[in-house]
Amino acid sequence: MTMTRFEYTRPTALADALHDLAEYPEARVLAGGMSLLPLMKMELATPERLIDLGRVEELQGITEIADGIRIGAMTRHYRLAADALIARDASVVAQAAAHVGDPQVRHRGTIGGSLAHADPAADLPAAVLAADAVIEAASTAGTRMIPAADFFVGPLVTALQPGEMIVAVRVPRQRDRRQHYEKVPHPASGYAVVGVAVSLALAEGRVRDARIGVTGTAGHAFRARAAERVLEGESLTAALIAEASGLVADEAEILGDSVYASAEYRRHLLQVSLSRALQRVA
Numbered sequence: 001m002t003m004t005r006f007e008y009t010r011p012t013a014l015a016d017a018l019h020d021l022a023e024y025p026e027a028r029v030l031a032g033g034m035s036l037l038p039l040m041k042m043e044l045a046t047p048e049r050l051i052d053l054g055r056v057e058e059l060q061g062i063t064e065i066a067d068g069i070r071i072g073a074m075t076r077h078y079r080l081a082a083d084a085l086i087a088r089d090a091s092v093v094a095q096a097a098a099h100v101g102d103p104q105v106r107h108r109g110t111i112g113g114s115l116a117h118a119d120p121a122a123d124l125p126a127a128v129l130a131a132d133a134v135i136e137a138a139s140t141a142g143t144r145m146i147p148a149a150d151f152f153v154g155p156l157v158t159a160l161q162p163g164e165m166i167v168a169v170r171v172p173r174q175r176d177r178r179q180h181y182e183k184v185p186h187p188a189s190g191y192a193v194v195g196v197a198v199s200l201a202l203a204e205g206r207v208r209d210a211r212i213g214v215t216g217t218a219g220h221a222f223r224a225r226a227a228e229r230v231l232e233g234e235s236l237t238a239a240l241i242a243e244a245s246g247l248v249a250d251e252a253e254i255l256g257d258s259v260y261a262s263a264e265y266r267r268h269l270l271q272v273s274l275s276r277a278l279q280r281v282a
Ligand SMILES: Cc1cc2nc3c(=O)[nH]c(=O)nc-3n(C[C@H](O)[C@H](O)[C@H](O)COP(=O)(O)OP(=O)(O)OC[C@H]3O[C@@H](n4cnc5c(N)ncnc54)[C@H](O)[C@@H]3O)c2cc1C
Pocket: 028, 029, 030, 031, 032, 033, 034, 035, 036, 037, 073, 074, 099, 100, 101, 102, 105, 108, 109, 110, 111, 112, 113, 114, 116, 117, 119, 121, 122, 123, 124, 164, 165, 166, 167, 189, 190, 191, 192
């Protein structure tokens, strides 16, 4: 395998990284390299400059904020899966991170890299949708907050603008919600053939608020709004779970392919996965 030549910088301050990104439009930021480096080796990505974020201190760390947790973009998957604060306040994120690839991938890959890459079969997009997280994006022009529901717009396409990078992910406190991530992994790659993240608030035996994030089945991860609406205000009975699971596959065009799964099979797995996730939280 070959790699075309590229310039390489390794800033230690966020301001310098943002300045580099603004100055070199053909640059790409490098996080864990788990998706970008394979693309470069195959020459499917040929950036003229890599801005390595590995030493930018401001992108590290998991901190408690007023209404939840702020997770630095360079937080690696294994840390998400093991952190006590995330386990307590955002367990759906921890569960999804524990499902990513294998130990090597989890020790290199980052939450910022995974969300920015927006692979249609990645795990964390479903979790941040169910958690109603907000993506903190920065450029030399300033910082803006992008709700997860608006972030994923197509296969490998996000709402990030040129010159912007993810700085952190803000996850509202989920402590009182019931959460579960259900995944059918591809046996070879580990990526989600289907992944369903559920976060429900219950009050007096009824669903007060439902959020369902789906990955693996469409061009990008999405919220299953019709299934959410059916659940809200109702008791989580077997009949209700069956009704919601029947609706979920109508929310987006379910894609089929010759490598992973046909559309029909994915549709079936999606319904089964949502049903299992809801049974778990019930
Ligand atoms: C063998 C293997 C198996 C895998 N299995 C799974 C799996 O089961 N589930 C799953 O979800 N993922 C899986 N992955 C992907 C893994 O989760 C990667 O970590 C992730 O997709 C990319 O994260 P990264 O930190 O490595 O980003 P990189 O590869 O460094 O970057 C990916 C892209 O995001 C951009 N980027 C990175 N950080 C930022 C930022 N802060 N702001 C803006 N843009 C940024 C880069 O410029 C690049 O375009 C697998 C990868 C491998 C190699």
